[in-house]
Amino acid sequence: MQHIIDRFISYVTVDTESDPNSETTPSTAKQWVLANQLVEELKKIGMQDVTIDDKSYIMATLPSNVDHDVPTIGFVSHFDTTPDFTGANVKPQIIPNYDGKDIVLNAEQNIILSPSYFKDLLQYKGQTLITTDGTTLLGADDKAGITEIVTAMEFLINNPEIKHGKIRVGFTPDEEIGRGAHHFDVNKFGADWAYTMDGSQVGELEYENFNAAGAKITFKGKSVHPGYAKGKMINSMLIANDFITALPSDETPETTKGYEGFYHVHHLTGSIEETVVELIIRDHNKIKFEKRKEKVEKIVRKINKKFAKQFGEDVAIAEINDQYYNMKEKVVPVKYIVDIAEKAMKELDIKPLIKPIRGGTDGCQLSYMGLPCPNIFAGGHNFHGKYEYVPVESMQKAVNVIVKIAELTAMPDYGLVVPKKKK
Incomplete structure (x- = not known):
């Protein structure tokens, strides 16, 4: 030995x-x-x-x-x-x-x-x-x-x-x-x-093994002096928080086992003007895997719709790439x-x-x-x-x-x- x-x-x-x-x-x-x-x-x-x-x-x-x-x-x-x-x-x-x-x-x-x-x-x-x-x-x-x-x-x-x-x-x-x-x-x-x-x-x-994808969501914001921010400031960190909260809380690595899939947020960096959330998406079942990716895109679309009038363009940009199957x-x-x-x-x-x-x-x-x-x-x-x-x-x-x-x-x-x- x-x-x-x-x-x-x-x-x-x-x-x-x-x-x-x-x-x-x-x-x-x-x-x-x-x-x-x-x-x-x-x-x-x-x-x-x-x-x-x-x-x-x-x-x-x-x-x-x-x-x-x-x-x-x-x-x-x-x-x-x-x-x-x-x-x-x-x-x-x-x-x-x-x-x-x-x-x-x-x-x-x-x-x-x-x-x-x-x-x-x-x-x-x-x-x-x-x-x-x-x-x-x-x-x-x-x-x-x-x-x-x-x-x-x-x-x-x-x-x-x-x-x-x-x-x-x-x-x-x-x-x-x-x-x-x-x-x-x-x-x-x-x-x-x-x-x-x-x-x-x-x-x-x-x-x-899991079907696997990686996702990077970039959230845009607008920085304004906090004393004069009402109706003007858009804090990208808070929008990112809304995104994370919208993910199923019982579908994370620490709450799943066996064949159960998950979303795993593993990196978060941000400021008022821009916040980036990185996560991985996993599921053994190919159909459920595709639905998980669609879930992320759906949350992003909902956020963009909410801020469309105020921001004037998409406030959240999602990049999702398959990693392996x-x-x-x-x-x-x-x-x-x-x-x-x-x-x-x-x-x-x-x-x-x-x-x-x-x-x-x-x-x-x-x-x-x-x-x-x-x-x-x-x-x-x-x-x-x-x-x-x-x-x-x-x-x-x-x-x-x-x-x-x-x-x-x-x-x-x-x-x-x-x-x-x-x-």
């Missing part, structure tokens, strides 16, 4: 935070540091055809070691971290033989990782946890996935008695800002299907690729947790680009914040799943029980 710990720490201590306001790819120059490190490591462990393009997309090959035809499969992870919380100067803490009690992340700031609030911790009593020091995120999303893929490839290279077909690995930038697959060359990757290693707790296996539509026709992963977990005594993703992965977009790509657990919890942690045992189990999938894919009928055709 120490090998996994060392590899993981070597990744998370490199700051790779992405930037949604950048127009470059990768969105931050610092992502190149880890990207180049990964290229050298892939070469060192014996991977072939290791490439990195001008946008920092990494691909590599583990050749087949069988003499019969086997589909080419892939494993994909991203190396950027979210801009929601700082990823600079990450100082991981190792908690061996976790005792099930509170973990003091930062005594000086009284930051506690407690099972009384984060109940999932109790699943990992007796295991080795890697946590933050309470001042940064950890980066298990998705450097745990990268750790697992590299470790699995190294294991297969060092154990050639395990038979497998051709395996491609791909590491991407900017997934956290929704661009991870934008410049991914599916034809160059050349896999029949792939798996993103980007889920959370042990056993997660996902092939359904539910991969279920593309994966169900090849459902056996999910069945293979499920069988791999069962053979390793891991209980599969097949459920919808309340979010998205590179695999969502890749599935619509012609590369069906379900998502498998990477082991971390509490992503995007200072309470993030990952059990080392979970990363080892993910490594085992990757190896087992590779092994099953080289077997007749992928080791699955295939129903016989009726005569």
Whole structure:
């Protein structure tokens, strides 16, 4: 396990935070540091055809070691971290033989990782946890996935008695800002299907995700001296507040679960003259997804109608852009690729947790680009914040799943029980 710990720490201590306001790819120059490190490591462990393009997309090959035809499969992870919380100067803490009690992340700031609030911790009593020091995120999303893929490839290279077909690995930038697959060359990757290693707790296996859109609403106002403002001032911040209040209060991330969709206001900046509200719109159901976008547009139209006479033009301007769609539509026709992963977990005594993703992965977009790509657990919890942690045992189990999938894919009928055709 120490090998996994060392590899993981070597990744998370490199700051790779992405930037949604950048127009470059990768969105931050610092992502190149880890990207180049990964290229050298892939070469060192014996991977072939290791490439990195001008946008920092990494691909590599583990050749087949069988003499019969086997589909080419892939494993994909991203190396950027979210801009929601700082990823600079990450100082991981190792908690061996976790005792099930509170973990003091930062005594000086009284930051506690407690099972009384984060109940999932109790699943990992007796295991080795890697946590933050309470001042940064950890980066298990998705450097745990990268750790697992590299470790699995190294294991297969060092154990050639395990038979497998051709395996491609791909590491991407900017997934956290929704661009991870934008410049991914599916034809160059050349896999029949792939798996993103980007889920959370042990056993997660996902092939359904949200339909997703981002919305930016700009509200215009008129600034007038407050002593003489009656009938003249238009405060864009108050109009923005009206917009937010008009959204369903019980359809937010903190009030929904499972297949329930939501509206999530995540940024608000403003003054009297101009206020900008940014939100994301999510729903698994395509029809409900379209209705959610229509709801936003309807609220904007109502606001514009209210201020049309006073302002003389639209006081609110909405920009709504689709980000990704539910991969279920593309994966169900090849459902056996999910069945293979499920069988791999069962053979390793891991209980599969097949459920919808309340979010998205590179695999969502890749599935619509012609590369069906379900998502498998990477082991971390509490992503995007200072309470993030990952059990080392979970990363080892993910490594085992990757190896087992590779092994099953080289077997007749992928080791699955295939129903016989009726005569």
